[in-house]
Amino acid sequence: MNIALDVMGGDNAPKEIIAGAVDAARVYGVTVSLVGPPDVIRAELADHSTAGLDLPIVPAEQIIEMGEKPVHAVxxxxxxxxxxxxxxxxxxxxxxxxxxxxxxxxxxAGTLYVGRVRGILRPALVIPFPTLKGFCAVLDIGANADTKPEHMQQFGVMGSIYAQHVMNVERPIVRLLSNGEEVGKGNQLILNAYTLLQRTRSINFQGNVESIEVMEGLADVVVTDGFTGNIFIKTSEGVAKMLQVVMKEELTRGPVSTLGAFLAQSGLRRVRARLDDSQYGGAILLGLKKPVIVTHGRSKANAIRHAIRVAKQAIEQDLSRRIQQGVTESIDLDQTALMPVSN
Amino acid sequence: MNIALDVMGGDNAPKEIIAGAVDAARVYGVTVSLVGPPDVIRAELADHSTAGLDLPIVPAEQIIEMGEKPVHAVxxxxxxxxxxxxxxxxxxxxxxxxxxxxxxxxxxAGTLYVGRVRGILRPALVIPFPTLKGFCAVLDIGANADTKPEHMQQFGVMGSIYAQHVMNVERPIVRLLSNGEEVGKGNQLILNAYTLLQRTRSINFQGNVESIEVMEGLADVVVTDGFTGNIFIKTSEGVAKMLQVVMKEELTRGPVSTLGAFLAQSGLRRVRARLDDSQYGGAILLGLKKPVIVTHGRSKANAIRHAIRVAKQAIEQDLSRRIQQGVTESIDLDQTALMPVSN
Known part of the structure; x- marks a missing residue:
């Protein structure tokens, strides 16, 4: 099994990326192709012991920066x-x-070179999001800035397949992220997506969900447009980060609190571990013919290692083929379901 | 000064609403008109000592439930x-x-009976949102499900006036909530709103902002459409709530952590206080001729008392007239600014 890794992507490239690749090759026994400038890669690899690991270098001299316009850059x-x-x-x-x-x-590049699964209108980024009961799949968290209702219907189908085969949920509850749980809540896009999802008999659609209920674990799959999904994820990250700073400030104010925080440090460490998203392995771009995993721009070695683990699992579980199958079945089941609703 | 209070609104009506009214009348010395079914109000007031307080009962026998369709209900x-x-x-x-x-x-009802400020296309709900540096004004957090770019331009103007006169920020930094800070990030609505905000010379517009940067305090005013703003606020609430549950679970696991948490309890109490939104007094519906304050549906007495304080301050500061003035000036300044951009 060979996983191609972009050595030059993210805020901590190439050092942390290569460190993650070395770890992954060792722990999971996979081949990780290091794609980037050979000189840079060789210099970084010199800091690691790589004996017995399969880490071929694949030359690629150009770098696409974080801020570049995607289509133009590719x-x-x-x-x-x-x-x-x-x-x-x-x-x-x-x-x-x-x-x-x-x-x-x-x-x-994924859409252009890896290619979309037949029938999929738009790929979507999905992540496992931590809730009080475990995890739920949230998609799209940012592959598409402008989303149509018929894309969101497919997100529901793809998310449901992901939850079944990656999260092992038998009949995943699919809900639509909205500004209220009642029917009729939402902007025009949400209202139209609701109508389409409700018609989609191959999934277990249970209506709208608010952010707070997502965190309470009331959905296995949360469907959202790529813009709103991105705000949802980044707001969650931002609040978690802010609270850690606030806790540090408040718990080290005064000697008794400081002692208490010291004694409670194993508990606080467990809290931090539950907030740490580097172990989730990043987002899978669902709807492409082969797995494409996009991790956070601030990923360090640990996050890269877990992203490679997720890639390995997606290959082993044949996720792309299951999506292909599921979408075909859903189209067969719901002859009218893919008829566009004007937005 | 007479503030009309909806006694039957919210999850904890009428008990907590009336308790908050009694507190506010006592603490702030204002008249609070209790609007609702007189029998219910009298029964609740019997539980309080109200001697010397000005709490007139204004009969209103009907109740609009939380789930009712607004226009139809009104x-x-x-x-x-x-x-x-x-x-x-x-x-x-x-x-x-x-x-x-x-x-x-x-x-x-506010738009219909209180009336919009001349020139304002859509009122917007604004709240002070806690950041690591203090507070920022976020609007719209849910008055409008479907928002147009020209509405968002006005949110920028109204938010800036609010930040100046309520938050005492001299030249508020206005930013647009997006899925990236770079120019060109966002969905079509955000891109069009960006163009209009950039042209609006009466405000200090500094481009896009991501949720994480909002929490770091990089904006005084965060402009967002009502749907996204609602998701932003509710996601923040949801994460804060989830973290409190997680902390409770982890800090009481094992005797050392439990002792530590006990010693750190004053610090943990300060953390909770910084997360407690009941003291912020709810959201002001900006753009109406008189202040309309909408607090959280789960408001208890303390939140109601603070909402009445915010109403009192808005009256004293003549906020609606300042918005009127500011919008007129901004229209004069930016002759082209209010020309619609197709969305």
């Missing part, structure tokens, strides 16, 4: 790590692609 | 507490209106 940088790596997946030289780089460029 | 329940109270503001019998009830109905 078109104009054919020798970038993102383009070279996705082409490896296209030709079958690699079975999956992992990047912490420009999400839009990964989506563009 | 039209069909002329004797509801929300309609009766907003009509009191219209006639000048009261100077402001406070409710923990159906937000949409409060907006509808």
């Amino acid at each position: 078109r104009n940088k054919p020798n970038s790590s993102i383009v070279v790596a996705t082409k490896m997946v296209r030709t079958g030289d690699a079975q999956a692609f992992v990047t912490a780089g420009n999400t839009g460029a990964a989506l563009t | 039209r069909n329940k002329p004797n509801s507490s929300i309609v009766v109270a907003t009509k009191m503001v219209r006639t000048g019998d009261a100077q402001a209106f406070v409710t923990a009830g159906n937000t949409g109905a409060a907006l509808t």
